[in-house]
Amino acid sequence: MEVLMINQLETLADKKKLSHAYLLEGIQREDIKQQAMDFAVRILCDDAQSESRIRSHNYADFYWLETEEQTIKKDMIEDVLHRMNQKPVEGRYKVYVIVDFDKLTVQGENSILKFLEEPPPNTVALLLTTQASHILPTIHSRCQHIVIQSKSTYEQMLKDHIHPDLASTLSALSFSSDQAQGWIEENEFESVRQATVKWADMMQKDSQMGLIQIVELLQIANERTGQLLLLDMLQLYFQDMIYIKVERSERLSFPDHQVAFEQLSTNVSLQTLTRWMDVVQQGKQKLLQYVSAMLVLEHIAIEIAKG
Template sequence: MDINQTTESYLLNAIQNKRLSHTYMFEGDTLETLRRYGMFFALNIFGDTPRNQSLLVEGNHPDFYYLHTDENSIKKEAVGELMHVMNNKPTESEYKVYIIEAFDKLTPQAENSLLKFLEEPPEKTIAILLTIDKSNILPTIHSRAQHVHIKGQSSDRLKELEYLSEADLQTLDVLSLNAQHIKDTGENFTKLRSAAAEFSSKWINGHSLVLLDIKPMLDLCAERRDYSLLLQLIDGYVRQALHSKLKLDIFEPFKEGVKVDNIIGVNHLTNMLDEIEQANKMIQFNVHPMLAFEGMVIISKG
C-alpha cells in the first residue's frame, strides 16, 4: 500500500501501544486514498496476516463491517444494520472494526442514531469514519473522534477526472483541491478555473474595471462551497505570481503561467494573500459572497 510514512507510524503506534480510540475520523480530499488508509488500519488492528488480508479483500471477515452507498445519502436503516452486527462480540480477532465511507452522506436521523452508539460503544469496537466534507457533521461526533488528516494521493485524485484538460488536472493536483467537489462541478470546473485566472490577473495588475468581473465569476457558482473553491483558485494564482517574483519555479498550479507587471512587488502580492484569507473567513461566516469578494479587492488597493 502507498501509505504516507508519518500517518502509517501514527496508526501503527496506536495499535502497538494499545492506545486505540473507539472512534477515528479520517478526513481528506480523496475518498480512494481514505479508503486505502481505512483498510490499512483495519488490517493492522486485526493483525497483518495472509488470512486476515484474504478475508478483508473478499469481504468475509466476521469482525469487520464496511458501510457505503452509491446513493446520495446513508439512511438510518443502514446504520441500524451496522449497529446490530457490531453489538456481537468479536470471533476472529480481539477487536471488531467498522468503516463508514463518505460519513458526510448520513441523514440527520442516521447521524443521531449513530451518535448514541458512539457515546456508548460496545467493548473492543472501533469505528473508522471517512469524510471529504466534515463541515456538516455533528460537533458531538467530532468531539468523540480522533481526527487524522490525510492528503489524497495524486493518482487517486486524478483517477476519476480524466475528462479534464491537462491544465485543469495540474491545477487540481498542485492545489490539492477536493477531487469529489471537482467531480460534482463537472465541466463547470474549467469555467471556474478560467474565470479565476482572468480575474486574478486583472486584480494583481491593478486593472481599473476588475470589480466588474466579480459578479459574472460568482454567477458560475452553483452552490456556496464553490465560492471557497474560487478563492482557492485565486489564492493559487497569486501564490504562483509570488513564486515567479521570487524566481522560484517549484509552485505552478496554472500551467499557462501568470501575468505580472514588473512594477508589482512582493509586498503587494503578500497583502493580496492576506485579503484572500479574510474573504474566505467571511464566506465561512455566511457573509454575502459579493461583499466578501468586493471587500477583498477594495481593501487590497488601500
C-alpha cells in the same frame, strides 16, 4: 479531538492504543477507502490469511458499509451498530467502516452519535468522507481526524505551476487544484502560511513574544476564513515535527522548513506534539462557535508555552 496521520495510526495500532472513532477525510474517495482498509487490516490481524478475508469482506469482526443510494438511512446504521454491539469472535477488536459518512440522514447521524458517546469496548469506527463540513460538529468532536493526502492532487498542482512547497501545504489541507489556485490568487495564501510558521517557531523559542505576535498575526488573518486556515496550518506544522521525529520527512507539508523542524523537534516529545495538535483543534472548534479569535490564539499560545 486530534488530527492524526496514517503513520502515527500505524504505531497506535501496533501498540493497541486506539481511539473508538476516526474520521478519515480527503479529496480522493478511492484514496480514503484504500487507507481505511489498510488501517483496518493493521488493527485486526497480523497474518496473510486473515488479511485476505478482511479485504474480501469475509471476517466476522469487520463490517464495511457502502451504498450507491443517495443517502445512508437510519436502518443501515442500526444494522451496523447491532453487529458492533456483539463481542469480537476472531480477535481482540471489531472494526466498522462507513464510506461517504456525509450521506447519513439526520436520523442516522443521531443514531450513531449515541453510539459514539458510549461505544462498546474494543470497537473502532472508521468514518470516511470527502465532505467533512457536512457532518455534525458533535460527531466531529467525538472522533480523531485523519487527513488523507492525494498524490495525484499534488501532481496536478505542479502542472498548474504552483510552487512545490506551496503545493505540499495545499494538498495536505485537502484542497483541490482549483481551490488551491483560488486561495493563492484571492486569499493571500502565502502570507498566512509564512505568518503561521513564524508564529509557531516563536511560541517555542520565546512564549512571551509568541503572545505579542498574535496582534500581527490577526492583521494578516483578519477574517474567520483565514483564521481557520491558520489553525489548520498550525496543526500541519506540528504534524511535520512528528514526521521528522519518526523519520518520515518525505511527507512534510512544509518541506522548505525541514531544517528548522529538525532543530526544534529535538526539544519536544511525540506526546507533547500530539497534545499541541489537540489544543489547536479545540481552538478551531471554539472559532467555529464564534469565540474571539484573539482569545483562541492566546489560549493556544499559553498551552504551548507549558510544553
